[in-house]
Amino acid sequence: MKKQNKLNRRGFLKSSVIGATGLVVGQNVLAGTIKTETTEEEKNEKIIYRTLGKTGMKLPIVNMGVMRADNPNLVKAALEKGIKHLDTAHGYQEGRNEEMLGKLLQDYPRDSFTIATKIHPPGLDRETGMYSEEATEEAFLEKFKISLERLRLEHVDILFHHMPPTKEALFHEPTMKAMKKLKKAGKAKLLGISVHRNEPELIEAAVESGVLDVVLTAYNFKQDHMEKLNEAINKAAKAGLGIIAMKTMAGGFYDKERQHPVNTKAALKWALQNPNVHTSIPGFTSFDMLEESFGIMENPELTDEEKKDLEAGATTASLYCNGCNKCLDLCRNHLPVPDLMRAYMYTYGYRNLEKAHDLLVSLDLPEDPCKNCRECTISCTSGFNVAEKIKDVSRLMGVPEDFIT
Numbered sequence: 001m002k003k004q005n006k007l008n009r010r011g012f013l014k015s016s017v018i019g020a021t022g023l024v025v026g027q028n029v030l031a032g033t034i035k036t037e038t039t040e041e042e043k044n045e046k047i048i049y050r051t052l053g054k055t056g057m058k059l060p061i062v063n064m065g066v067m068r069a070d071n072p073n074l075v076k077a078a079l080e081k082g083i084k085h086l087d088t089a090h091g092y093q094e095g096r097n098e099e100m101l102g103k104l105l106q107d108y109p110r111d112s113f114t115i116a117t118k119i120h121p122p123g124l125d126r127e128t129g130m131y132s133e134e135a136t137e138e139a140f141l142e143k144f145k146i147s148l149e150r151l152r153l154e155h156v157d158i159l160f161h162h163m164p165p166t167k168e169a170l171f172h173e174p175t176m177k178a179m180k181k182l183k184k185a186g187k188a189k190l191l192g193i194s195v196h197r198n199e200p201e202l203i204e205a206a207v208e209s210g211v212l213d214v215v216l217t218a219y220n221f222k223q224d225h226m227e228k229l230n231e232a233i234n235k236a237a238k239a240g241l242g243i244i245a246m247k248t249m250a251g252g253f254y255d256k257e258r259q260h261p262v263n264t265k266a267a268l269k270w271a272l273q274n275p276n277v278h279t280s281i282p283g284f285t286s287f288d289m290l291e292e293s294f295g296i297m298e299n300p301e302l303t304d305e306e307k308k309d310l311e312a313g314a315t316t317a318s319l320y321c322n323g324c325n326k327c328l329d330l331c332r333n334h335l336p337v338p339d340l341m342r343a344y345m346y347t348y349g350y351r352n353l354e355k356a357h358d359l360l361v362s363l364d365l366p367e368d369p370c371k372n373c374r375e376c377t378i379s380c381t382s383g384f385n386v387a388e389k390i391k392d393v394s395r396l397m398g399v400p401e402d403f404i405t
């Protein structure tokens with residue numbers, strides 16, 4: 001017989017009331033249709049399961065974002081512990097991330113894990129937020145073919161359209177066509193989008209599409225548009241979409257010197273208090289971090305101390321750009337400021353220079369992006385001095401790639 005685990009709706013509401021700092025996740029979540037299912041046997045293993053919307057895919061609430069892990073032994077340890085779902089992308093480590101997984105997963109029965117990869121259509125015009133003519137159906141299919149070859153698999157469980165910046169991009173016809181084709185052919189069991197910013201609008205568009213099954217969204221205690229985000233998540237969960245949380249650790253540190261770490265254990269617990277978040281993919285990079293993330297299933301309730309910690313952290317400036325997009329219309333040079341802030345977080349929070357460098361190069365910006373701008377016109381909702389951070393991180397653009405990889 002299946003039993004409801006401790007993180008039911010009532011428990012969520014009780015443990016999420018953290019006061020007037022925006023940490024209260026709204027009443028709207030009450031209307032969700034969440035199911036959390038854990039058998040007696042699974043309970044003994046201290047793994048909590050939830051089902052990914054109407055997809056029927058039952059997963060532990062903690063899985064693994066592989067982006068930052070280049071150590072197959074860490075992935076192996078995660079699978080052996082009971083983590084079931086692995087999240088990678090076509091572009092991670094220029095394909096080496098998928099290759100590493102492909103080699104490792106040869107030793108595992110195909111039904112012992114699930115895997116997601118993400119494809120970013122080529123040719124994004126950052127000013128209009130739309131793809132150029134380069135982004136054909138064939139180009140998307142070709143990228144996916146390469147991903148499957150690297151992964152040495154016949155199919156992936158979830159295929160994400162990686163980071164469409166706008167609703168129009170999400171509905172981009174050649175991309176949609178390619179994705180539908182892959183699902184029909186059984187090469188991708190489920191389809192979804194991954195979103196780093198403008199989340200509420202994009203999640204609602206995913207519901208509207210009638211085609212997508214899963215949303216992978218940034219979700220953490222630092223986001224300032226929480227009410228809208230929860231409304232969108234609630235709507236998507238009600239419509240049967242699976243919701244996967246990423247960026248739960250909000251950059252990992254409050255400062256670039258890494259002297260003031262985020263309470264990552266509490267931050268992950270916080271995200272999972274929402275019963276409409278079906279699972280999470282923390283990007284741990286060490287065995288200790290694996291133990292910490294996996295271990296939260298032993299006691300997922302937030303302690304009073306953890307609540308206080310997050311409450312204080314919610315109003316402390318950090319490395320995390322909350323993706324509100326408010327700066328986009330304010331920048332005199334029309335810079336992709338949220339992307340630049342993400343590169344800054346990769347550089348100092350994750351210490352992942354390769355990822356930061358890749359992102360910066362993909363933005364195709366001049367060496368000194370703020371040149372000729374006498375005064376910054378941006379008042380950032382996260383309190384960033386964006387001009388200072390842009391100047392700092394853009395130094396990485398000039399570093400040859402082979403110095404970093």
Ligand code: SF4
Binds near residue numbers: 333369374
């Ligand atoms: S200083 Fe840089 S970020 Fe600020 S408005 Fe000018 S170009 Fe934009």
Ligand code: SF4
Binds near residue numbers: 338386
């Ligand atoms: S840089 Fe600041 S204003 Fe711009 S998206 Fe991030 S948090 Fe919002």
